[in-house]
Amino acid sequence: MKILAIEDNKELASSIYDYLAHENYICELAYSASEAREKLLFYSYDCIVLDIMLPDGNGLELLNFMKSEHISGSILIVSAKGALDDKIQGLESGADDYLTKPFHLPELHARLRAIHRRKNLEGNNIVSFKEIALNTNTFELKIHGKDLDTTRKEFELLLYFLVNKNRVLSRQAIANHLWGDYTDNLSNVDFVYQHVKNLRKKINQAGGADYIDTIYGLGYKFNTH
Amino acid sequence: MKLADKFTLWFLGIILLVTPISMFTTLSNIRSRIDNSEIERLKAVNNEVAEQLRDGIAPDKYSQGRPIIILKIDKALPKSEVQVEKQRCDGATALNECRITVSSYYSINETNYQVSSYNYVTQSAHILKGMLFTAILKTMIIALIVLLTVRWVSKKILSPFNQTLNSIQKFNIKKKQPLALAETNTKEFQALNQFLKKMADKAVIEYGLVKEFSENASHELQTPLAVLRSKLELLTETDIQVNQASLIADMQNAIEKLSRINHSLLLLTKLENQEFEATSEINFTNYVQELLAIYEDRIAIKELTLTSNIDEQVYVKINPTLADMLFDNLLSNAIRHNVRNGTIHLRLNKRGIVISNTGPFPVFPTEELFQRFKKSNQCNNSVGLGLSIVKRICELNNFKVTYIYEDNLHILKVIFSEDQSIGEDKEEKEGYTDNQIVTI
Structure with a gap:
């Protein structure tokens, strides 16, 4: 690009x-x-x-x-x-x-x-990485070709991670992405933590690998290595 | 006391003081005039009698209607040729008259004569009575006219002043309109108006400059903040140690907070500048429901129980952005300042919104929390501008906002229209029964 x-x-x-x-x-x-x-x-x-x-x-x-x-x-x-x-x-x-x-x-x-x-990308709205595939039009998440039910926020979170692979995403950046203008709440750290936790759990249960690393006190990283 | 009353009292006081003085002066003047002219006349009579004596004509007992006494005296003539004697002038007698006797001395044909004539003149007490009546009448008429007309005259004369007063009271620096004052031909009011106008114009300009400054300052801060934030993000990509990471995390938190404060201040400035116009009535229910959906996950994570009683089709005249911000602040406050497993009760109807939530006991009186940067907990991660924004939005839309702490609940009420008060607590408690309970 x-x-x-x-x-x-x-x-x-x-x-x-x-x-x-x-x-x-x-x-x-x-x-x-x-x-x-x-x-x-x-x-x-x-x-x-x-x-x-x-x-x-x-x-x-x-x-x-x-x-x-x-x-x-x-x-x-x-x-x-x-x-x-x-x-x-x-x-x-x-x-x-x-x-x-x-x-x-x-x-x-x-x-x-x-x-x-x-x-x-006309019609092609699939963002994928290895076993994970996200359809950005229908908000469907597939792991190993099987549908995984996620909330809208979890979907957006995973998409954010996939777009910014191998990048440290601070909690503020994630909160800002998920809630946009409605992040006046500075205790978002907890909420981000909860969403990341739930997402990892769901992917794990569906048989996906755990790519999300916690980076010290900074935030999270989608690690492809 | 009104200005007109003060003037009236002063004026009446002067009249009361001056009237007796002027009466006394007038009385003594009249008296001496009457006496003097009578004395002159008597002198003339005496002279005429003397003339007759000189011509050898035997004078009458009366001359010009005045009794004449002619005496031959052996002694030498007294030094003064004329002697005046006043009798019974002290008002002791029943006769209201005073007798004036004028004696003239002549030396005619080697013989010394004393010619005396007298007359009665009106006594001063008599004149006084007549004058007193007139004076009282005059004073009363003046007092009456003054009392009757003073209000009207003062209203007329002071009308430019009252208009000016009215204009100042209505003057609102935030509206950025110059002070409009009525024309007047009174010099003092002209000076006053001129001064006020100058002052108001200056204030409006200064106010504009301050506003402009804070807005520009906020804008100018955004780019350096963006630089800081982006550089820190790039720094996290490098090979860093744990202790460095925690330093970066602290900085990121600080930048986050700074950017929030800046954002809120900018918003307040815009609110002060009245940049958000309420164009039409909007369906407030929609905004409330949309925002509830956005905050759904956060309510769930904090394990809060939300009960709501939301009327459909609540139309309020407010700018859509402000409606959003108003409810966002109310709801996020209720979530943030809540306790785990706490409750939030939300009620919306055409009269207003009531949000009551559990939370720690307020450290400050609740009304003080509307002030900027006043926080219930100083080390809390909040900025402390949320309620100021709520208050400002309410002021702009003529809503009434109150915050009370009662029965362990923080209750924030926003009343859309003044005349209809929102349901009392009793009614609300009853409302719980038919509540649609939303537990997420």
Whole structure:
């Protein structure tokens, strides 16, 4: 997957680059709207990570620019403004998803993958790893080809792990992924723990291997090795 | 005491003080005028008699209707040519008159004469009586007119002042509207209005700047927070030791908290700026049920028992985002500040929402928890802004919110409309029987 990250903050841009490059994506960076425009005209990208507030223009203008130039690619807006209006405006202008700062890198990755799945893999909504297969359309989980009944949250959790394989996922990142805006509750650590515990138990009972490691006090990791 | 009353009293006091003084002055003036003119006249009479004597004409006993006494005196003439004598002027006699005798001395044809004439003039007591009646009448008329008109006049004169007062009372800095004051031609009020207007305009500008600052500050913080968070996440990917991991975990917790605080402050700023307009009535029941579904797993994990009594089709005029936030805060508080195996009872009807839940005894008076950063437990992992947000949302929508601790239950009530009070506790307890019990 080829990604263009348009973000004026160089440190944040480099974080995005590091994380995505590690997933073997081709990632390019643009620090300003003009730079982004140039890159968009000359190259094509599967996904574009777009910061709304840029030093030389509004990200929404770039959206309109892409529309008028018929540049394809899924767009994920990243903005410091969480206001509902901005969100709606961005999505109406043709963006595929919206993420507010400060975001978790695994979340960014999961969103990009989700957009990509929706847009490009027609009909193929299966995310699989060895004996595990997830259907992102029907929310069905199969272990060794057999259906496993899970709650929606457990399904989302497993999908999050599969997308971010071999990555340390902090409890905050998981809580944020599972409950989105409704994570004002900082005691989420317990809830995340419960969900992970239940998920491992279910996969184990269905004969699946235990891939989920606990990483010190930090969080969890889906270990493929 | 009203300003008009003060002025009236002062004015009446002046009248009462000035009237006797002016009466006394007038009386003595009139008296001396009457006396003097009579004396002048008598002098003239005496002179005329003397003239007649000089011409050798035997004068009458009366001249110009005044009795004349002519005496020949042997002694030398006194120094002053005219002597005035007043008799019975002290009001001792029944006759209300005073006798004025004027004696003039002439030397005619080597003979010294004393010519005396007298007349009666009205006594001062008599004049006083007449004056007193007029003065009392005058004072009364003035007092009456003053009393009758003062309210009206003061209302008319003070109307710009009252209008200004009214405007200030209605002035709300949060509405960002300049202070509108009525025109006036009274100099003092002009000065007052000018000053108030200047002050209000300045306050509005300053307030806007502060708001803008806090909003910008919150926004600007988001990117560094994102940098911190992402770098820490990348750090966890590297080869780290257990002790390093725990350091990173602490930092991640701190960043999480920081980002929550920032988010809440930004939200409060937006609420203060009235950026959420209530456009239409929404079905509140839907929001409540959606959120209950979202929190379902957390309620289950904490082993809480939720009983609810939710009326269908509760329509409330509120911005949808705010409806969501309001109930989110109420419910998440009820879950967070609960005890294991505790209960939450939820009741929603068209009058309002009541959430009562078990929980530890409140450390502070419950009403104080609406203040920003006031937490029942300072080391708790919460931010302490949830109830401030609840309160602000309620204020914006003219809802009434109360928080009480009663029968070991934390009871939070949000009343949508003031006129209908939400069911009393008794009614609620009865309500339990036909409750649809939702145990998850």
